Amino acid sequence: MxxxxxxxxxxxxxxxxxxxxxxxxxxxxxxxxxxxxxxxxxxxxxxxxxxxxxxxxxxxxxxxxxxxxxxxxxxxxxxxxxxxxxxxxxxxxxxxxxxxxxxxxxxxxxxxxxxxxxxxxxxxxxxxxxxxxxxxxxxxxxxxxxxxxxxxxxxxxxxxxxxxxxxxxxxxxxxxxxxxxxxxxxxxxxxxxxxxxxxHGADLKPTARSDRVAGLLVLLVFVQIYLGALVAGLDAGLVFNEWPTMDNGFFPASQWDAALGWRNVLDTPAVVQFVHRTFAYVVWLAALAHAVAAWRWAPGSTHARRAVLLLVLVTMQAVLGIVTLLTYVPMGWALLHQAMALVVLGFAVAHWRGLKGPLPLSDGTPHRLEMVGVRD
Structure with missing residues (x-):
């Protein structure tokens, strides 16, 4: 058979x-x-x-x-x-x-x-x-x-x-x-x-689109890591070490180079920092919306708890970023911020994979938590 x-x-x-x-x-x-x-x-x-x-x-x-x-x-x-x-x-x-x-x-x-x-x-x-x-x-x-x-x-x-x-x-x-x-x-x-x-547990995903939203969150985290790498490569964390404002306002207009045009978002340190810190708000709001929706439709479920934990991790990472900026990027805080980015990414991927369900066993049966204690 x-x-x-x-x-x-x-x-x-x-x-x-x-x-x-x-x-x-x-x-x-x-x-x-x-x-x-x-x-x-x-x-x-x-x-x-x-x-x-x-x-x-x-x-x-x-x-x-x-x-x-x-x-x-x-x-x-x-x-x-x-x-x-x-x-x-x-x-x-x-x-x-x-x-x-x-x-x-x-x-x-x-x-x-x-x-x-x-x-x-x-x-x-x-x-x-x-x-x-x-x-x-x-x-x-x-x-x-x-x-x-x-x-x-x-x-x-x-x-x-x-x-x-x-x-x-x-x-x-x-x-x-x-x-x-x-x-x-x-x-x-x-x-x-x-x-x-x-x-995996037997919990159903909160909504039919929960796994797609979780996948979108993973994509957003990837984009934010990319922007963070540009900040590191340009030493952009060493300009305008203030929050929530920069350059005495919301946007560092004095640093915009008209000759570069849209390339300012990739090549001008102050603008790159602005994009990175602003996109962090996007990631946080997306994580918040996902957590609220998951808890609304499946309160107390494994997936809802993980969505909330993901929001907590994103919030912690945002706080680490702010501290790193305000303290002029000391090595300890900067490395902690970088390591935390991988923690957030890893948990986001794990959460997404959990919503997709486990790889079935070789006989086609689901791999469930209750199987952990199986014995002869």
Whole structure:
């Protein structure tokens, strides 16, 4: 009898086979949750690399032997000599000592090393689960795709760094945004797969459109993260450190460059900050409307509680953004704000996946919470 036949005739797997499948799902899910934590750590280190202006300290892309840092005075001097050839040294850090160079070098090296580690933490368990038959065949293509995106992310990272090695004194804020967006997409994809193989409650979604609204919220969070990356790339958080006004009003009109036209929203720091902080209101209002609707139509349900929690997380992120701005972007607050962005994204994706329902078991039966305690 096929899995489809079993589901159609109401004959699910025997308890022993069901328990094995549930155990394998729990193992894969646990691995993906570890991946989420490691990805947050990688983004935090990447943010610190940006805040300390360390991203251009390593001027070559060495995917394999770049794991080994300079050893001995001679190798350090060679590495420092390469850095002294780029515009950032000549125009910003001229006269920097070797000790000062080492301080920025270690941030970039740690970021690259952690990125390589993330690849191994993903690839090796994936190979193990695949080879031992623990991986649901329906997950093989999505997980292979995520692995491929991780490899592409390494290339995007170098593409970003290379933009600051010849004519600029920093990396392109557009390329920085692409780099962060790819990291965010990989993070969201891991969460989607993990929540898809998690047991779900039997609660119905509050309205027929709740899942589409939750998907829209995920899209809005992605847009806000992109805008935040532009702010970081332009150091736009260091202009008009006031709230709720800026430039003595609502909009920084004095900073508008008529020659740039609409490109001000992408290239003028004050305007980019305005767009980022204004779009935060849009995200918050959307989360509020979703929470109110969910609680109105399904009060006390799992989905309604999660909608409210999502609103709380969005509110916390907004407060962190305001604090970071008013305190002139200290590293601690800035990194917390960046990490919280991933937390909001991850929860939004998990909430959306919950409204879509779990991936059925191999025999077609729903994966419900009451199955957690199944035994022989």
């Amino acid at each position: 096929t899995s489809t036949d079993a589901a159609a005739t109401g004959h699910p797997k025997p308890p022993a086979a069901l328990e094995t499948e549930l155990r394998h799902r729990a193992q894969v899910r646990g691995w993906l949750y570890v991946m989420l934590a490691v990805l947050i750590a990688l983004v935090i280190v990447g943010g610190a690399t940006r805040l300390t202006d360390s991203g251009l300290s390593i001027t070559e892309w060495k995917p394999i032997h770049g794991v080994i840092p300079p050893i001995g005075e001679e190798q350090w001097q060679e590495e420092f000599a390469k850095y002294r050839q780029i515009p950032e040294y000549e125009l910003v850090n001229k006269g920097m000592s070797l000790a000062e160079f080492k301080a920025i070098f270690w941030w970039e090296w740690a970021h690259r090393l952690l990125a390589r580690g993330v690849g191994l933490v993903f690839a090796l368990p994936l190979a193990f689960f695949w080879a031992t038959g623990r991986l649901d065949p329906r997950l093989k293509l999505p997980l292979t795709g995520i692995l491929a995106l991780g490899g592409l992310q390494g290339f995007i990272g170098w593409w970003m760094v290379s933009s600051g090695l010849t004519e600029r004194v920093d990396v392109s804020h557009y390329r920085l945004a692409v780099h962060l967006m790819m990291a965010s997409f990989i993070f969201a994809a891991c969460m989607w797969v993990a929540r898809g193989i998690a047991p």
